[in-house]
Amino acid sequence: MKSYNVCLKDTVKKFTKRLFYALFDSEQEEAYGEYLEKTFLKITSKLDIDNGKAIWESFKSELPEIRKILDLDAIAFENNDPASHCLDEIYMAYPGFHAISIYRLSHALYKRDVYILPRMMSEYIHGITGIDIHPGATIGESFYIDHGTGIVIGESSIIKSNVKIYQGVTLGGIQVSKDLASTKRHPTIDDNVTIYANATILGGDIVIGKDSIIGANVWITQSVPENSLVTYQTEIKIRPKKNGIR
């Protein structure tokens, strides 16, 4: 039976954790800079990726830019969440921020045509946060995710700036056959859109126009003009309880 390098999961986990620490803490960066490079080269070599050294240098040179964009994300979190007490809390204890951080790092590798490593990084953070952002997604500035468990953002999604997304939201595909894998399968979300909990938006040709609000639990497979409010009328019955719910 074929052997798979599954224990690389552990290596990628430690690498991704250290990379996150180094990005936000200069002491960690100094202490683990060498480890990060060595481990990156080890991983790329195990994954038969040529040119690991050049990819690392190029990736490393983008880190300060990634850090700047993440600082903007953190400010968006601070502004949007009434429960946040200070900016430090965002960096230390917000799973949405953690997930966006690893997404921005994995996306930088994905753009350099590295594939399995960023997917392993995205699954590492999916495992911790329940937030599943494919490294191929394109996400603009000041992105805010609240709570986050259950969020799915597909590979060819495009999210512009100042977008807010709540737990359980799916930006997904209508099931397509394998030969359509390289087409745009996931929606586009324009500037300043808010998508409330458990809304599902499906399809590669769908555009949610800017400044729109998508209500909770809404199921959308059509485009929405800018400045729309999309809601989902639930009719609930409140009555005296007798026996059970069936």
Added chain:
Amino acid sequence: MKSYNVCLKDTVKKFTKRLFYALFDSEQEEAYGEYLEKTFLKITSKLDIDNGKAIWESFKSELPEIRKILDLDAIAFENNDPASHCLDEIYMAYPGFHAISIYRLSHALYKRDVYILPRMMSEYIHGITGIDIHPGATIGESFYIDHGTGIVIGESSIIKSNVKIYQGVTLGGIQVSKDLASTKRHPTIDDNVTIYANATILGGDIVIGKDSIIGANVWITQSVPENSLVTYQTEIKIRPKKNGIR
């Protein structure tokens, strides 16, 4: 660029794990008592919290009381879940019980005006269980959570005794501006209420009356009198399949 103490995540993770072990296993308590105190003081010092020693002593003196309340929670689990085989299984393998344990510990610190540390503890267990209980929530005795993935319980929620909550339930806020952060933003759930999977209850002035049952997928932004049954009529169509789901 500013450095953040992000690698404290690791320290808090180990601390919280050891604290949970010590709470339920006297051998662990003996073996790690000193470690727990030392690590608590290290964390509070890194977070610029004054008075770490006094907070630790006071927190430590509450642990036997927390343990007693958790033993009541465990009994509620054993009574409510037909799949549980014995009480040991609750302590060893129930994510809902694990999440409630860390919530009760983090809440004890939150009450002592420690803030970022309990939030990091709640994110540690959110990461493991998918259950996001803010340390500020107020939760009564004999609380039962089944499965749990996707549950969100906001900071100012009040949950009384004998409440049962299933996976995906949100006790959340209607979005408010930052200056309303200190008002009650999340609902109150009275005694003996059951809330089935994926129900969403939003708003700080909402009260779910005692002995009520909230059906799955219900979306509520109004109060409900005691002894109510709230359901959500889904109309499904069953028909012979032709092609696809769109």
Added chain:
Amino acid sequence: MKSYNVCLKDTVKKFTKRLFYALFDSEQEEAYGEYLEKTFLKITSKLDIDNGKAIWESFKSELPEIRKILDLDAIAFENNDPASHCLDEIYMAYPGFHAISIYRLSHALYKRDVYILPRMMSEYIHGITGIDIHPGATIGESFYIDHGTGIVIGESSIIKSNVKIYQGVTLGGIQVSKDLASTKRHPTIDDNVTIYANATILGGDIVIGKDSIIGANVWITQSVPENSLVTYQTEIKIRPKKNGIR
């Protein structure tokens, strides 16, 4: 106060991880074979399970068969997901495959009347993936799970071959009293059924007939004939935005 062996969680976590690695990587199998046996015996001894050695030998002899079935699952993943780039990626970075692997291993122990250990294994992988498959469930060949966060598959569920399940799907029970714990409480899903995101199917006497498609968000407490399409008509309102969503 009674002590519980809660720190066994850590031992089971390492054991389960190493078992997964050994199953797919012959080098790991060689390096950790002895560790796996020793740790299994330690765990079963702590859990007061008689006959640990005989259970281990019998379990070990089933591993090549489990590996073969998992290789079929991996092929189902590769065929079903347009986003997958190669078979390696399934083994390295798919949480659904990871969860099915640990399920098949835990189920083999459950069949041998070991109970708490497989439940701890299932909670270990539930913690990583958000996918909660009870070790008692019966699942056929070529099972496919996409994304997976929030999936719940109850103890007495029966899933036949070539079934596909998306994130947030529940195969659950109608609440029953504790004395009905040993009856079939969860549904049966026949061959070639697809169940889209967040659908909920409840009840032990429910059968979803073969070749059926269950649409997203559908809530089912009745059986469905084979070759059905079950959908859930959501009516959304799209209108110009004024103020807020209430």
